[in-house]
Structures are given as structure tokens and as C-alpha cells.
């Protein structure tokens with residue numbers, strides 16, 4: 001496994017030179033392996049990224065590329081499991097990778113909020129929605145029940161739930177999918193966490209509600225100046241709300257950079273493939289071009305570029321280098337790519353698309 005020199009990493013400040021950094025969240029060489037009966041599954045392989053307050057980082061990639069495992073590692077949700085998490089994730093002077101579970105529990109909810117795809121996994125069916133949001137508030141704030149109730153009602157209103165005083169006493173199953181997602185956002189934001197990790201927060205929702213929820217998240221993020229990691233397989237969502245984008249494939253970052261650079265100056269054939277498979281206003285579902293082939297086996301990652309087996313441009317690099325040698329992440333002006341093809345070769349590919 002090759003490791004990128006940290007000074008080159010994407011969102012990292014240009015001044016970054018050594019072991020310490022002032023980035024708000026600084027993730028370095030993060031890897032996660034799961035021992036299984038079939039062998040060691042390398043789900044996340046040497047991820048490097050940084051994030052500042054007020055910024056939104058989108059993590060995109062096909063299903064199975066390691067997006068959720070990355071977020072679970074950051075949230076400390078893999079502690080106490082058989083997962084092998086290595087590397088570093090510095091947040092407020094603490095390393096989220098090595099922090100004990102008890103300390104992590106203090107950060108979760110208070111400083112780091114999470115939103116998942118399925119709100120029912122976060123909301124308990126036996127308690128009212130309001131009760132659960134008020135409880136989340138009480139865990140991290142010295143407050144009376146009455147104050148917690150008032151804070152929860154206020155938060156329900158802020159996330160756009162109509163008649164929050166009445167809805168406070170309703171159970172999760174009384175809420176529609178979109179309203180439940182809003183309730184989970186309210187629960188995640190009630191303590192105004194500085195870092196919010198949202199894993200496919202709108203995937204289960206229809207398009208109109210999806211747009212409302214994304215707007216809401218952006219609005220609340222701006223209000224509290226929090227940092228947001230938005231995990232999605234939907235590049236349309238990324239285009240809408242992200243400042244920076246990190247494209248994952250086989251547990252690695254294959255391309256990263258400012259959102260405009262990713263869309264208009266694409267540097268990796270996998271990202272090009274993702275963009276090609278995206279529906280546009282002018283194309284119907286039948287015109288989509290999914291990337292042919294399967295992702296690599298995480299039990300036995302190829303020696304060369306992990307995308308080479310599916311890459312239709314691999315022969316352009318010559319000398320079978322793509323199959324033989326794992327490319328390093330090279331970064332120019334904040335735009336990183338892990339690809340053997342040169343800039344001019346990629347420009348040719350992009351324009352001939």
C-alpha cells in the first residue's frame with residue numbers, strides 16, 4: 001500500500017508541513033480491515049483528507065466503495081468490534097481513531113452529529129419523537145426537562161416540521177419518510193455539533209423532499225458554521241451542496257478536489273464513468289451508461305491501479321503500467337488524482353466523450 005505524502009493532500013492547507021495541523025478535521029492514512037472467514041477485507045485503504053468549518057465535503061462512489069465504513073471509523077462506531085482501524089483522524093486535538101469509546105461517546109452527539117439513510121434505525125419506535133430529541137439534548141446539556149422540551153420543539157420547528165408542539169408527542173411511525181428524516185436531523189443538530197456526518201441522508205426520499213432536506217442541511221450548516229461530510233452515490237447531490245469532493249473506489253480516494261474541478265476538469269477515468277452514468281435533463285434512464293465490470297475484490301486488491309481492470313483507457317498509459325503499478329495520489333492546485341494517465345491524455349478522453 002503506497003501512502004501519499006501528506007503535504008500534497010487535497011483540502012489540506014498549503015502551509016501544512018508536519019505532524020500537526022490546524023485543519024478542523026484532519027484524516028491521514030485511514031484504513032479499515034475486517035477479518036472474515038474468507039480472509040481480511042480491506043474496506044478502506046489509506047484515506048487522506050481534511051475539512052474546515054463551514055465547508056462541505058462530498059464523498060462519492062459506487063455501492064461497496066467504503067463510504068459508510070469510512071464514516072463509521074470516524075464516528076468510532078467500529079470500536080469494540082473485530083474491525084482493524086489504523087491511521088489518524090485529528091479532531092479538536094483528539095485522534096478519533098485511538099480515542100477510547102468512553103471519550104468518543106462524549107464527542108458523539110455533542111461535537112459530532114450523524115444522520116443516516118434510514119431514520120428508523122436512529123429513532124426508537126416506542127418513544128415519541130420529541131422525547132428522543134429532548135433526551136439527546138439532556139445528555140449533553142445541563143437543563144431541566146422543561147428546557148429540553150422547549151429546545152426540542154424549537155428544533156422541530158427549525159427543521160420545518162409543522163405544528164411542532166403537537167408533533168412532539170407523536171411516535172416515529174406517525175411521521176412520513178421525509179418528516180422522519182427531518183426529525184433525525186433535528187436530533188443530530190440539537191446540540192449544534194461542529195461536525196456533521198450524513199451518510200446517504202436523502203437516498204430513501206423522493207426527489208422533491210430530497211431537495212428540501214439538502215437545502216435544510218445547508219441552511220443549518222451555515223447557521224452553525226459546522227463542517228459537513230456528505231456521503232452519497234448521487235453526483236447531482238454533490239453538485240448541489242458540496243465545496244469539495246472525494247471520489248472513492250475500492251476503499252481508496254481516486255480523485256479529489258473542489259467541486260467545479262471534479263465536474264469540469266475531471267482527472268480520473270472512474271470519475272468520468274460516474275459522470276457518464278448520471279442522468280441529465282436530456283437523457284432518459286435507458287440512455288445511461290453504467291461503468292461496465294465489477295469493483296475489485298477487497299479480499300485481494302490488484303497490485304496495479306485498482307480501477308485498471310475496468311478502465312477502458314488503461315492501454316493508453318503504455319507498458320501495462322496500469323496493471324503493474326499502483327498509482328500514487330498526485331495533487332496539483334488542490335486537485336488530486338490517482339491515475340497513470342497524463343493530463344493531456346485525460347483531456348483528450350474528456351473531450352472525445
Ligand SMILES: Nc1ncnc2c1ncn2[C@@H]1O[C@H](COP(=O)(O)OP(=O)(O)O)[C@@H](O)[C@H]1O
Nearest residue numbers: 034041043062063064065066067068069070298
Ligand atoms: N462488518 C463488516 N465485515 C466485513 N466486511 C464489511 C463489513 N462492513 C462493511 N464491509 C465491506 O466493506 C466494503 C465497503 O462497505 P461500505 O463502506 O458499506 O460501502 P458503501 O460505499 O456502499 O457505503 C463492502 O465490500 C462491505 O461488504
Ligand SMILES: [Mg+2]
Nearest residue numbers: 067068069200
Ligand atoms: Mg453506504
